[in-house]
Amino acid sequence: MRLEGKTTVITGSGRPAGIGQAIAARLAQEGARVVLHDLGKIEGELAPAHGIGTSDEMEGIASEIRANGGEAATYCGDMLVEDDVAGLMDFAADRFGSVDIVVNNAGIGYLFGPLVEMTQEKWDAVLGVNLRGVFFGIKHAARHMIPQGNGGRIINISSQAGKTGFAFASAYTASKHGVIGLTRSAALELAEHQITVNAVCPNHITTGLGAWQNDFMSQAKGLTMDEYLGEMRARIPLGRTGQVEDIAAACAFLSSEDASYITAESINVSGGEEHH
Numbered sequence: 001m002r003l004e005g006k007t008t009v010i011t012g013s014g015r016p017a018g019i020g021q022a023i024a025a026r027l028a029q030e031g032a033r034v035v036l037h038d039l040g041k042i043e044g045e046l047a048p049a050h051g052i053g054t055s056d057e058m059e060g061i062a063s064e065i066r067a068n069g070g071e072a073a074t075y076c077g078d079m080l081v082e083d084d085v086a087g088l089m090d091f092a093a094d095r096f097g098s099v100d101i102v103v104n105n106a107g108i109g110y111l112f113g114p115l116v117e118m119t120q121e122k123w124d125a126v127l128g129v130n131l132r133g134v135f136f137g138i139k140h141a142a143r144h145m146i147p148q149g150n151g152g153r154i155i156n157i158s159s160q161a162g163k164t165g166f167a168f169a170s171a172y173t174a175s176k177h178g179v180i181g182l183t184r185s186a187a188l189e190l191a192e193h194q195i196t197v198n199a200v201c202p203n204h205i206t207t208g209l210g211a212w213q214n215d216f217m218s219q220a221k222g223l224t225m226d227e228y229l230g231e232m233r234a235r236i237p238l239g240r241t242g243q244v245e246d247i248a249a250a251c252a253f254l255s256s257e258d259a260s261y262i263t264a265e266s267i268n269v270s271g272g273e274e275h276h
Contacts, residue, residue, distance in 0.1 A: 002256040004031030007096040009088060011079060011137055012106030014038025014053020014061060019157065019205060020105045021061050022244035023251045028070030030252055032101065035092040036062055040076030046125045050212040051110045071096070079106045079133030080125075082140075089140040099144035101153040101255045104137040104179075108172070109159075112216055115170045123171045130175035131182065138186050142195060151194030153255045156183050157247070158199040158266060160274040168220050176201075180266045187264035196263035200250050203270035204232060205242045237272030 008027050013020030013036045020038075028034045038053030053061075055076055062072040073095050077084030092099050107130045111122040134156050145152035161169060162176035180199055187197035206214060218228035232241060250269045253259055268274045 001031035002252070002258075003027055003101070006032045006100040006255070007035065007092055007098050008032040008101035008103065008255065009035045009037065009092045009099060009141070010103040010105055011037045011085075011088070011133070012053070013103075014040070014055075014058035014074070015051075016053075016057055016061065017244070018053070019202070019244050019247050020053075020103075022248040023103055023105060024061065024072070025065060025068075026245070026248035026252050027101070027103075027255060028065045028072060029068070030256075032255070033071040033096045034062075034065060034073075035088070035095065036072060036074045037077060037088055037106070039078060046108075046111070046122070048110065051108060079129045079136065082136050085133070085136035086140045086143075089144050093144055098148055098150075099141055099152070100148075100150070101155070102137055102141035103155045103157065103251055103255075104134040105157040106133055106137075107157065107175075110212060110216075111171065112168045112213070112220075114168060118170055126171035127175050127178075130172065131178040134179050135182060138182070138197065142186075142190055142193075145195050146190075146193050151260075152190075152196075153259075154186065154190070154195060154197040155251050155254050156197070156199045158183070158201045160201055160203045160268070160270055162199065162201050162266065163268075163274055163276050168217070183266060184264045191263060196254070196259065198254050198259075198263060199266040200247060200254070201266055201268045201270065201274060202247050203236065203242050203268075203273045205244055205247065235273050236270070240271065242269065242271060 040055040065072040158179040159176040161173040183199040
């Protein structure tokens with residue numbers, strides 16, 4: 001119960017079997033009160049079923065946390081709208097009394113394709129959610145944490161693509177590199193308030209969205225699914241693909257007192273695949 005009495009906000013945590021849900025479940029298990037967030041509704045190509053948690057799905061995740069003895073609340077909002085992100089943090093403070101841990105997990109990991117075919121609309125959507133949305137999350141988390149005076153934890157979910165380039169993922173790779181730079185700057189600025197800011201960099205995790213990514217990338221490379229997954233495992237020194245629980249465990253550690261002297265870091269959780 002390392003996080004007892006803490007309130008945590010996790011963006012993009014409304015999809016069943018997603019990374020956000022796993023983080024929420026783990027932090028709740030360690031005693032945190034959890035505010036789940038997602039867009040809440042499917043909106044065409046830019047917000048498809050494999051990328052969005054609906055309000056019903058989010059309520060299901062909250063019910064599961066409560067059934068396991070935790071406290072959870074839900075909030076629908078758009079990471080592209082600053083007032084929605086500010087409202088999310090205000091909601092958490094009003095509901096549970098503070099904002100102590102914020103995990104900026106919401107992201108678009110599905111608008112892939114050749115660079116020469118990437119439209120401005122798709123580019124702007126990816127950079128808007130993945131980078132500007134993280135900026136909004138940090139900004140409005142800090143606006144609560146600074147006056148509270150108890151420090152805080154901000155964890156940004158970047159990616160292996162924050163350190164290494166990937167074909168067919170130009171906007172995604174650029175946005176995740178940006179998250180690492182933003183993490184470093186924010187950490188230096190917020191350190192005087194004892195607010196740590198770190199990034200977690202997963203390699204590929206097969207969630208529902210991850211399954212869509214596998215399908216897309218195997219076709220783009222002309223491989224069968226078995227060939228593609230075999231190649232993936234062969235690249236990972238620990239010999240297995242990542243699980244959502246691996247990412248959740250890293251977030252639990254960074255949220256805890258054990259990590260109080262760690263800030264401005266971008267931690268690889270990739271089985272050794274990423275080692276920069």
